[in-house]
Every structure is written in C-alpha cells, then in structure tokens.
Amino acid sequence: MCAEERPVYPVYIDLEVLLDVTKHALEELPREVIGFLLGRAYTWNGETYVHVTGSIRGRSIASETSVAFAPDSLAEVAESLRRDHPDKEIVGWYHSHPGYGCFLSPTDITSHKSCFAMPHHVALVVDPVRKEAAFFRVSEGFGYEGVRSAIVRRRV
Amino acid sequence: MVRVLDVTEPQPEQRPPPDITDEYEVISRDEEGDGYDISEIVDMLKGMESGEGDAQP
Numbered sequence: 001m002c003a004e005e006r007p008v009y010p011v012y013i014d015l016e017v018l019l020d021v022t023k024h025a026l027e028e029l030p031r032e033v034i035g036f037l038l039g040r041a042y043t044w045n046g047e048t049y050v051h052v053t054g055s056i057r058g059r060s061i062a063s064e065t066s067v068a069f070a071p072d073s074l075a076e077v078a079e080s081l082r083r084d085h086p087d088k089e090i091v092g093w094y095h096s097h098p099g100y101g102c103f104l105s106p107t108d109i110t111s112h113k114s115c116f117a118m119p120h121h122v123a124l125v126v127d128p129v130r131k132e133a134a135f136f137r138v139s140e141g142f143g144y145e146g147v148r149s150a151i152v153r154r155r156v
Numbered sequence: 157m158v159r160v161l162d163v164t165e166p167q168p169e170q171r172p173p174p175d176i177t178d179e180y181e182v183i184s185r186d187e188e189g190d191g192y193d194i195s196e197i198v199d200m201l202k203g204m205e206s207g208e209g210d211a212q213p
Contacts, residue, residue: 012174022197042171102191131198134191146189152180
C-alpha cells in the first residue's frame with residue numbers, strides 16, 4: 001500500500017505522552033487522575049485527525065472511583081498552556097480507571113460533552129492496574145465509541 | 157483587566173499523518189478502537205520506580 005493510500009487514524013499519540021499519562025496514573029494509585037491532552041488537529045485526504053504531542057496534569061479532587069479538577073486548577077492549566085505549550089491546543093482529556101477497565105461512565109460522557117465540543121476532541125482512559133488504555137469519542141445521544149489510533153515515536 | 161479571548165474555531169491545517177512521514181515510526185496500532193495492552197509501559201515504569209536496572213556495584 002503506498003503511503004498516500006494508508007488509512008488515516010483519527011488519533012496519533014506520541015509514545016512519550018502515553019508514558020507521561022501512565023506514569024501520572026501509577027503515581028496516584030489507588031486514586032484516579034485527570035489531565036488534558038495537547039496537540040493539533042489536521043486534515044489529510046479529507047479526514048480530520050489529531051496528533052497528541054503533550055499533556056498537562058490536572059490538580060484534582062479524586063477518590064478511587066471519581067475525579068474532578070480542583071476548582072482553581074483550570075486557571076493553572078490555562079497558564080501552563082500559554083506559557084509552556086504555545087504551539088499546541090487542547091485536543092482532549094485523559095483520566096484513569098484504576099482496576100475497573102477502560103470505558104466512559106455516564107459522568108465521563110456528560111463531562112466530555114460539556115467541555116470538549118469539537119468533533120475531533122478525544123478522551124483517553126488508562127487503567128494502570130489492568131494495564132489497558134483506550135481512546136473514545138462521544139457519539140450522538142448519550143453513547144460513545146472506541147476510536148482507532150496509533151502510537152508513534154519520532155525517529156532519532 | 158479584561159482579557160479578550162479569540163473564540164473562533166481554528167481550521168485544521170492540511171498535513172500528512174505521522175505514519176506517512178519519515179519523521180515518525182509507528183510503535184503500535186489500534187485498528188478496531190478497542191484499546192491497547194500497555195503491560196510493557198506499566199512494567200517499565202514500575203521497574204524504573206523500583207530502581208530495577210540500576211547498575212550494580
């Protein structure tokens with residue numbers, strides 16, 4: 001298959017970002033963690049995809065089964081985005097489900113719908129106990145679906 | 157002071173995906189959207205945390 005004919009995955013994530021997110025999830029066990037995915041949206045052959053090239057940890061109020069941004073943490077995230085990642089935009093969010101698998105709960109779906117309105121926005125769920133990770137998008141109504149993706153690494 | 161925010165939706169730039177360019181290599185693909193087994197990543201991070209792999213005297 002020539003390069004021009006390869007399927008476009010809706011999501012590409014740099015390996016080091018997945019490492020950072022997983023490290024965050026492991027450090028806070030058994031509590032959940034939450035953060036933002038950074039990168040850019042692009043189009044190719046008429047299809048839109050996102051390339052996730054960074055992340056920002058969110059300071060959170062978390063338990064083993066729930067997580068939310070601390071009230072004053074969003075301003076910090078906005079400042080970090082402006083200061084440290086001026087070439088990136090928020091392309092989604094991540095959170096962990098320690099030991100109970102990768103899916104979006106009804107609360108997750110509500111959060112996604114209220115904060116991530118663009119069609120290319122994605123949710124990454126990491127379970128550091130079951131050692132699983134998956135990307136999701138919220139679909140019409142109150143559903144969600146797994147998203148095809150690829151983990152990539154910059155050649156040295 | 158009021159900060160004015162630009163709320164216009166940026167139009168995505170046209171660019172070939174990373175796996176089409178020579179700049180990136182693909183580590184793993186999730187063809188069905190059912191997720192990844194990240195055992196290697198988790199085990200590696202746990203190994204680093206416990207000091208596994210440190211040089212022994």
